[in-house]
Amino acid sequence: MFRKLRNRIIIITMTITTVVLVLSGVLIMVFSTSVRPEPRPVMGAEMQELGMSESGVQELYSPNRATYDDQDLKEFIRKDRKEGGERLLVTLLCVGAVIEVATFLIVFFASQKIVEPVKDSYDKQKMFIANASHELKTPLAVIQANMEALEVDKESEKWKANIENEISHANKLVLNLLQLAKMDAGNIEKGVVEDVDLKAEIEKHIEMFKPKFAGDISLKVSSENKMVALSKQDFLQVLDILLDNATKYGDKKISISLEKNGFAVTNDGATISKEDQEKVFDRFYQTDKSKDGSGLGLAIAKSLCERNGWKIVCESNRRTTKFAIAFSSH
Numbered sequence: 001m002f003r004k005l006r007n008r009i010i011i012i013t014m015t016i017t018t019v020v021l022v023l024s025g026v027l028i029m030v031f032s033t034s035v036r037p038e039p040r041p042v043m044g045a046e047m048q049e050l051g052m053s054e055s056g057v058q059e060l061y062s063p064n065r066a067t068y069d070d071q072d073l074k075e076f077i078r079k080d081r082k083e084g085g086e087r088l089l090v091t092l093l094c095v096g097a098v099i100e101v102a103t104f105l106i107v108f109f110a111s112q113k114i115v116e117p118v119k120d121s122y123d124k125q126k127m128f129i130a131n132a133s134h135e136l137k138t139p140l141a142v143i144q145a146n147m148e149a150l151e152v153d154k155e156s157e158k159w160k161a162n163i164e165n166e167i168s169h170a171n172k173l174v175l176n177l178l179q180l181a182k183m184d185a186g187n188i189e190k191g192v193v194e195d196v197d198l199k200a201e202i203e204k205h206i207e208m209f210k211p212k213f214a215g216d217i218s219l220k221v222s223s224e225n226k227m228v229a230l231s232k233q234d235f236l237q238v239l240d241i242l243l244d245n246a247t248k249y250g251d252k253k254i255s256i257s258l259e260k261n262g263f264a265v266t267n268d269g270a271t272i273s274k275e276d277q278e279k280v281f282d283r284f285y286q287t288d289k290s291k292d293g294s295g296l297g298l299a300i301a302k303s304l305c306e307r308n309g310w311k312i313v314c315e316s317n318r319r320t321t322k323f324a325i326a327f328s329s330h
Contacts, residue, residue: 005118009111012105017103025092029085036235053162061164072136137178140171176296180283183303191308197227201236206256209243215252217243222259230327234304239263241297242323250322264324271317280314298323 022264057181112173144167147160207218246254251269274279279301284295301323305312309328314320 006115009114010107011106013111014100014104017100017251021096021099025096028092029089029237051153055137070277085230119314133191136174137171138175143167144171162293173296176300179300180296180303183300183307189231193229195227195229196232198235198263198311201232202256202263203240205236205243209247213247213250215250215254215256217254218256220255228260228327231308234308238301238325239265240305241301241317242325245297245323262324264322265320268320271318271321272314277314277316281312 144164147164147167199219202219206219209219243254243256246265247269249270250267254265254267257264257266281298282295283299285299286295302312303327304310311326313324313326314321315324
């Protein structure tokens with residue numbers, strides 16, 4: 001991430017420098033060629049080059065002569081201006097190249113120094129999240145285990161259920177934070193690519209999510225080839241996140257469309273505004289604060305898609321919301 005940031009700084013700076021140098025060079029060339037110099041005395045080697053005698057030159061520059069329309073003199077002036085323009089162009093190119101190289105070296109090392117403090121702060125933040133998540137995971141698991149073993153009467157059952165629900169929610173949040181921290185640090189290896197029967201896997205997960213959704217969940221297959229080479233574990237995790245999101249915000253219908261190069265999960269009910277569609281993959285961002293959740297599911301889904309080279313997009317209108325995944329071509 002920080003390498004991309006540094007490269008972006010270098011590219012932007014070099015682009016601006018190049019544009020400025022090119023425009024400056026063009027203006028200098030245009031200005032220099034538009035100036036018409038006054039004729040000057042032709043001396044020495046220049047007279048020999050033109051094949052002119054000294055008396056001929058004196059005649060050309062005689063005060064009694066109103067114009068200097070001699071063909072040889074015009075040719076000399078044209079040739080002199082051409083050579084001067086060529087020398088100016090070469091000089092501008094050399095100076096521009098030196099400036100470009102110097103600017104690149106300065107920006108390259110300066111950008112690294114600029115990015116380092118930000119990177120250090122980000123690394124410390126990731127380490128804190130990973131350590132805090134790891135430390136919280138164990139006591140939460142112990143509390144949950146003890147709550148399950150606790151015997152309570154009927155009046156206390158609802159309080160126990162509330163506590164278990166909150167513990168489960170906190171445990172899920174901690175695990176999501178730990179996974180994001182590991183993914184940011186690059187400590188999670190990319191899943192093994194294998195041939196996956198997408199249709200069969202989606203059907204299994206539909207059956208798993210049906211008890212959570214009062215409406216209808218359907219699958220539409222538009223491709224004959226159901227086997228796709230990809231990371232199965234990452235695909236299933238993204239599918240679970242999108243189905244969980246759809247059951248949470250859907251009303252009466254959830255549809256999954258499967259194609260050769262991707263799939264999409266669409267639900268009716270709650271929709272997402274145009275402004276929220278740009279932020280829906282941000283961490284901790286929730287369009288509906290009244291719903292249970294941490295706002296990390298879609299952020300994890302996007303991270304999983306990015307590391308596999310997949311593309312995930314959100315589309316929402318007045319009636320439905322769709323999350324579409326496009327697999328990379330192998």
